[in-house]
Amino acid sequence: xxxIMLKVSYDGTNYSGWQIQENAITVEEKITxxxxxxxxxRVKVIGSGRTDKGVHAYKQVCxxxxxxxISPSKFYYHLKKYLPDDIDVFYSxxxxxxxxxxxxxxxKTYIYKIMNTEYMSPIYRNYYAQIDYKLDFQKMKExxxxxxxxxxxxxxxxxxxxxxxxxxxxxxxxxxxxxxxxYIKITGESFLRNMVRIIAGCLVEVGRGKIKKEEIPLIFxxxxxxxxxxxxTGSGLYLFDVKY
Amino acid sequence: xxxIMLKVSYDGTNYSGWQIQENAITVEEKITxxxxxxxxxRVKVIGSGRTDKGVHAYKQVCxxxxxxxISPSKFYYHLKKYLPDDIDVFYSxxxxxxxxxxxxxxxKTYIYKIMNTEYMSPIYRNYYAQIDYKLDFQKMKExxxxxxxxxxxxxxxxxxxxxxxxxxxxxxxxxxxxxxxxYIKITGESFLRNMVRIIAGCLVEVGRGKIKKEEIPLIFxxxxxxxxxxxxTGSGLYLFDVKY
Numbered sequence: 001x002x003x004i005m006l007k008v009s010y011d012g013t014n015y016s017g018w019q020i021q022e023n024a025i026t027v028e029e030k031i032t033x034x035x036x037x038x039x040x041x042r043v044k045v046i047g048s049g050r051t052d053k054g055v056h057a058y059k060q061v062c063x064x065x066x067x068x069x070i071s072p073s074k075f076y077y078h079l080k081k082y083l084p085d086d087i088d089v090f091y092s093x094x095x096x097x098x099x100x101x102x103x104x105x106x107x108k109t110y111i112y113k114i115m116n117t118e119y120m121s122p123i124y125r126n127y128y129a130q131i132d133y134k135l136d137f138q139k140m141k142e143x144x145x146x147x148x149x150x151x152x153x154x155x156x157x158x159x160x161x162x163x164x165x166x167x168x169x170x171x172x173x174x175x176x177x178x179x180x181x182x183y184i185k186i187t188g189e190s191f192l193r194n195m196v197r198i199i200a201g202c203l204v205e206v207g208r209g210k211i212k213k214e215e216i217p218l219i220f221x222x223x224x225x226x227x228x229x230x231x232x233t234g235s236g237l238y239l240f241d242v243k244y
Numbered sequence: 245x246x247x248i249m250l251k252v253s254y255d256g257t258n259y260s261g262w263q264i265q266e267n268a269i270t271v272e273e274k275i276t277x278x279x280x281x282x283x284x285x286r287v288k289v290i291g292s293g294r295t296d297k298g299v300h301a302y303k304q305v306c307x308x309x310x311x312x313x314i315s316p317s318k319f320y321y322h323l324k325k326y327l328p329d330d331i332d333v334f335y336s337x338x339x340x341x342x343x344x345x346x347x348x349x350x351x352k353t354y355i356y357k358i359m360n361t362e363y364m365s366p367i368y369r370n371y372y373a374q375i376d377y378k379l380d381f382q383k384m385k386e387x388x389x390x391x392x393x394x395x396x397x398x399x400x401x402x403x404x405x406x407x408x409x410x411x412x413x414x415x416x417x418x419x420x421x422x423x424x425x426x427y428i429k430i431t432g433e434s435f436l437r438n439m440v441r442i443i444a445g446c447l448v449e450v451g452r453g454k455i456k457k458e459e460i461p462l463i464f465x466x467x468x469x470x471x472x473x474x475x476x477t478g479s480g481l482y483l484f485d486v487k488y
Contacts (some may be wrong), residue, residue, distance in 0.1 A: 009365040056367050088366045121253040122332045123300050123482075127367070178422075238367075 003099055004072050005063045006079070007091035008030070012056045013126040013235070014086060019050045024124060027051070031062065033240070034082035034195055039068040048101045048242040049108060052194070054126065054234035058111075061242045063101045078168075101242075107171055108191065109241040112184040112200040114233065128181070129236035135207030137177050144173045146216035147186075147199055149164035154223040158231075166223075168192060175203070182207075185240070190233040197231045205229035247343055248316050249307045250275070250323070251335035255300055257370040257479070258330060262295045262304070271331060275306065278326035278333075281310040281448050292345045292486040293352060295298065296438070298370065298478035302355075305486045307345045345486075346429070351415055352435065353485040356428040356444040372425070373444070373480035379451030387450040388417045390428075390460035391443055398467040400443055401436035402475075410467075412436060419447070426451075429484070441475045449473035 008031065016024035020032065032045050043064040051057060058136035070078060079089045114129040116135050124130075147170050153164040172187040184200050202219070205211040211219070211229060219227045249258050252275065253448050260268035264276070287308040295301060314322060316338035323333045359372040368374075391400075391414050398410040416431040428444050446463070449455040455463070455473060463471045 009367065011365075011367045011369070058365055058367070085369060086366050090363060119334060121255075121302055122330050123253065123255045123302070123371070125329060166362070 001065055001067055001097070002072060003063055003065050003097050004075055005061060005093055005095045005099065005101065006076060006089050008057065008060045008062060009088050009090060010057050010060065011086040011126075012054050013167070015053070017050060017052045017055065018047050020091065025062075027057075028062075030083060030087055031079075031089070034079050035064060035066070037082040038078055039066055039070070039142055041068065046101045048105050049191070049218050049239075051239055052234045052237070055237045055239065056127070056235075057239040059241050060239055061101045061105070061244075063095060063099060067098075099244075104244050105190070105242050107187050107189055107243045108221075108239065109185065109187040109243075110191075110196045111238045111240045112186070112196055113202065113236050113238070114182040114184070114200070114232075115180055116182055117180045126235045131204055131207075133208055133225075135182065136209065137175070137182060137205065137207065138181070139209075139213070140203045140207040141175045143203060143213040143216060143236060144175055144184075146213060147173050151220055152223060153192050153195055153220075155203075155219050155225055155228045156195050156202070157225070158198075159225070160192070160195040164192070166192065168195070173199075174189045192233050196237060198225075198228050200232045200236070201229040204232065245311055245341070247307055247309050247317060247339050247341050248319055249305060249339045249343060249345065250333050252304045253302055253305060253332050253334060254304065255330040256295060256298050256372075257300075259297070260298045261299065262291050262293075267275075271301075271304075271432060272306075274327060274331055275323075275333070278323050279310070281326040282322055283314070283437075284395055285310055285312065291347045292349050293435070295483055296441075296478045298480070299481045299483065300371070300479075301483040303485050304483050305345045305349070305488075307339060307343060309341075312314060316327055343488075348488050349434070349486050351431050351433055351487045352436075352483065353429065353431040353487075354440045355482045355484045356430070356440055357446065357480045357482070358426040358428070358444070358476075359424055360426055361424045370479045373476045375448055375451075378451055379426065379448065380453065381419070381426060381451065383453075383457070384426070384447045384451040385419045387455075387457040387460060388419055388428075389449060390457060390464075391417050395464055396467060397436050397439055398461050399469060399472045400439050400446065401409055401469070402438040402442075403469070404436070408436070410436065412439070417443075438475050440481060441478065442469075442472050444476045444480070445473040448476065 074094035120130040264283035320333040364374040394413040
C-alpha cells in the first residue's frame with residue numbers, strides 16, 4: 001500500500017466545489033473516477049480543504065492510498081488522460097503513510113480577484129468579482145492589517161456548524177493592484193466557511209467608505225455575521241497554494 | 245423602419261464563431277433569437293465580420309432593421325434579458341439606413357494573447373495560447389513592422405476562396421508584455437481568414453528563432469501558406485474594436 005500525493009489545478013466554473021456530494025458534479029468526484037479508471041480501485045481522495053461552487057485552484061493538494069504498481073512520480077501523467085480539460089493533475093509523489101492533505105497542512109493561501117470597472121465583459125464573468133463603484137485601494141490596503149493574527153472569526157463566516165472552533169490564525173494578508181484588478185492574497189493556518197469571500201466583501205465596504213478601518217475590531221467583537229459586509233462571489237476566489 | 249446598431253461583448257468559448265451555420269450554435273444566432281423574442285421580428289443581423297470558433301470579442305458591432313417601437317438607445321437593455329450570460333449587448337443606437345456593420349467599417353483591431361510559461365493552469369485554457377518554450381520578445385517586437393502596410397497576405401491566410409482579393413492594409417501592429425503574457429495588437433482595414441492567428445504563429449516562430457525578421461518579406465513573396473508557421477488557437481484571439 002502506498003500513499004500518493006497529487007497537485008491539482010482546476011477551473012471551478014463547472015463544478016459544485018471540491019467535495020463529493022449527491023446530485024452535483026464535483027472536482028473530488030472527477031479525480032476519484034479518474035483514479036478508478038486508471039487503477040480499478042475505489043479510493044477515498046483527501047483534499048487539503050473544500051473549495052466552494054465556482055472557486056478555482058491554481059494548486060490544490062490531495063492524497064489517496066493505493067495498491068497500484070504505477071510509479072508514484074508518473075501517476076499524475078497517467079491520470080491526466082482520464083480527467084476533463086478543466087481539471088489538471090500536474091504532479092505526484094509517494095508520501096509517508098500518515099500524510100493527510102487536510103490535517104498535515106501548515107498553511108493555505110488564497111487569492112481573491114476584484115475587477116473594479118464600470119463595465120466588465122462576459123469574458124471575465126467566471127473569474128472575477130466585478131465592483132462597479134469606485135474603490136479607494138489605499139484605504140483597503142490600510143484596513144487589511146486588522147485581519148492578521150489569531151482571532152475569533154465568527155463575524156466573518158457562514159453560520160458556524162456545531163463544535164467548530166471559530167478562532168483562526170491569519171498569517172498574512174496583502175493587497176496589490178494591476179490596472180483595474182485588485183488582488184487580495186491571504187494566508188492562514190486554516191479558514192472557516194466563506195471566510196475569504198466575506199473578508200473580501202468587508203474590504204470592499206472599506207474601499208467604498210461604508211466601513212472604516214477602526215470599525216473592524218468592533219465587527220470582530222460583535223461575533224455576528226451581519227456587520228461584516230457581503231459575501232463576494234465564489235468565481236473570484238482561487239486556492240493558490242498549500243504548504244506542509 | 246429603423247436601422248439599429250448594437251455593440252456586443254462575448255466569451256466565444258461555447259460558440260462555433262459568429263456566423264449562423266447549420267448544426268452549430270453561433271453568437272449571431274443567439275442575438276437573432278433574442279431580437280425575435282423581444283420584437284417578434286425575424287431580422288438579418290449583420291456583423292462587422294466573422295469571428296472563428298472559440299474567438300472572443302470585447303467589442304463586436306452589428307446592425308439590423310426593425311419596425312419595433314422600442315427606443316433605439318434602450319434596445320440593448322431590453323435585449324440583455326434574452327441573451328445567455330456569455331453574450332452581452334451593452335450599447336445600442338439608431339444609425340442611417342445605409343449603415344452596414346461590415347461594409348461601413350473603417351478598421352478593426354484584434355488582440356492575440358500568448359501565455360509564455362512552462363505550465364498553464366486549465367483556468368486559462370480558453371483564453372490564451374500557451375507557448376512553453378522561451379520566446380525572445382525583443383525579436384518578435386522587431387519583426388512586427390514587417391506586417392504593416394498594404395500587402396498580399398496569401399501566405400498568411402487559410403486557402404483563399406475564389407474572387408477574394410488577398411491584398412490587405414495593416415495599419416498598426418504592436419507587441420507588449422506583462423509578466424508572462426505577450427499581447428499582439430493588430431489593426432487593419434480588414435482581414436483574411438485566420439490571418440491574425442497565422443501572423444501570431446509566425447511571430448512565435450520568430451520568438452523561438454525558427455524564422456528571422458529578414459525572412460518575412462520572402463514569406464510574403466512565396467504566396468504560399470506553408471512557410472508562415474502555425475495557425476495559433478482561436479481561444480487566444482479577441483476582437484477588440486471596430487471603427488467607423
